[in-house]
Amino acid sequence: MTVDSLQMDFETIRAATNDFSDANKLGQGGFGPVYLGRLYNGQEIAVKRLSRDSGQGEMEFKNEALLVAKLQHRNLVRSLGFCLEKEEKLLIYEFVPNKSLDCFIFDSVKRVKLNWEKRYKIIEGIAKGLAYLHHDSRIRIVHRDLKASNVLLDEEMNAKISDFGMARLFVIDQTQAKTSTVVGTYGYMAPEYVMNGTFSTKSDVFSFGVLVLEIISGQKKGQFQNGENEEHVVSAVWKNWTKGTLANIVDPTLMEDAGSRNEIMRCIHIGLLCVQENAEHRPTMASIVPMLSTHSITLPVPSEPSFYIWRSLPGIKSLSSGDQSADGSINQLSVSEQYPR
The missing domain is CATH 3.30.200.20 (Phosphorylase Kinase; domain 1)
Known part of the structure; x- marks a missing residue:
């Protein structure tokens, strides 16, 4: 070609x-x-x-x-x-007829059309597309700008990753690269990329984690409504994870189907694993695909995400490092009791 x-x-x-x-x-x-x-x-x-x-x-x-x-x-x-x-x-x-994912999940009317089954299919589709880019195509590709507006939806609401203007090819066996020009969308970018320009497939994993939490909450990354305040979706999810109140961050339209609760909680768990501060602790997309489809796989307990990247964003409150809720810490959860109640 x-x-x-x-x-x-x-x-x-x-x-x-x-x-x-x-x-x-x-x-x-x-x-x-x-x-x-x-x-x-x-x-x-x-x-x-x-x-x-x-x-x-x-x-x-x-x-x-x-x-x-x-x-x-x-x-x-x-x-x-x-x-x-x-x-x-x-x-x-x-031409992909249903426009982009953000047109649905951030619209209070349209997102009702996206029940959990459809959202789960979208999450799985994005994961499979990224796994192909990272592991299965002839060349390893880091997208560098994965976000809701860069995921298109076809007539059957299948996810299609788009906009490869920022994408970078990796040579065989290359695991990471560094750039002096950081490009992408603030709030989706991994901390190591924001702070020193280092990017890898794990940078895309971080963006995927933010996107998963947006799909489940139905709220934009930096505009999660917490009473009268706004905070980043990762901060909001982590606070509720440690308190055992994850229902607070799930889009209310999804809570009507009690049968999907465990699947939703598992996806939140996977999302938190993707946004861990240390890139080495994040799973690969190749391991995330079976995590989504095979519920018998036991998920590790996520560590606290990094919040410093959005502290400087106007109007966004952050959870400072080490600021654990008085109601408990993730370290007190047993692995067998995966989802706090």
């Missing part, structure tokens, strides 16, 4: 999107708007038009185009090609 074989004609894409009309605009991505298009053969496409001041250069652009074209997995969005003409940089993808 070469760059030339993926290149598409600009006029074809312009016609498909009705000259990038507002009526065809699907949304706004990190690097520019996304449009719905229809090719001459009737095929629907999604076109990401990079803004000229997006900061994504030609190298990053070709990186995303070639990278995604080589990836084949049902939980990754499929690339159809790209267009590079003068000032224009376009990425062409399969």
Whole structure:
């Protein structure tokens, strides 16, 4: 597969999107708007038009185009090609009809449509897509910007990870890398990445953990409502985990199905394992997939997450290191009694 074989004609894409009309605009991505298009053969496409001041250069652009074209997995969005003409940089993808996950879970009306069965399928799909990137594709890939708006949902509400503009390829046996330019979304980024630019597959695991807790709570990472205050979802979940009051952080619409309670609590447990401060203590995506599907696997007890990364965020209260609840510590839980009551 070469760059030339993926290149598409600009006029074809312009016609498909009705000259990038507002009526065809699907949304706004990190690097520019996304449009719905229809090719001459009737095929629907999604076109990401990079803004000229997006900061994504030609190298990053070709990186995303070639990278995604080589990836084949049902939980990754499929690339159809790209267009590079003068000032224009376009990425062409399969059209995924139900937009992105954030349009559902952070909308008080739409999230009711996502019962636990659907949310569980989405969590599992994201896990399988990441496991493919980290372990099963021909090249090891770290996404670096996994978040709710970068997970698309198809007509059957299957999750498809998108937006590989920040993705980095690792050579065989490489476990981590370092950058002087930290990119990604604050609140989803692992502490070691924020503090010193070190990233690895475990950085994506951290982002996955935050995303799992958002899916279960139905609240944005930094805007978890705790009475009149807002705090980061990880902080809120940890406080309730130590108190044995996890029902406080679960989206109320999910609590109607008593049969799913243990599965929800297990997913919260997995989410907390993913956001541990020490990257080495976080599970790999290859181990998370069976953790989700095989309930006989005993989960280790998570250690306290790192909260310093969101202390500087305006309006977000944090739980300082070592500030344990008076009602108890996670260390007092036995492994057999997995979920505090």
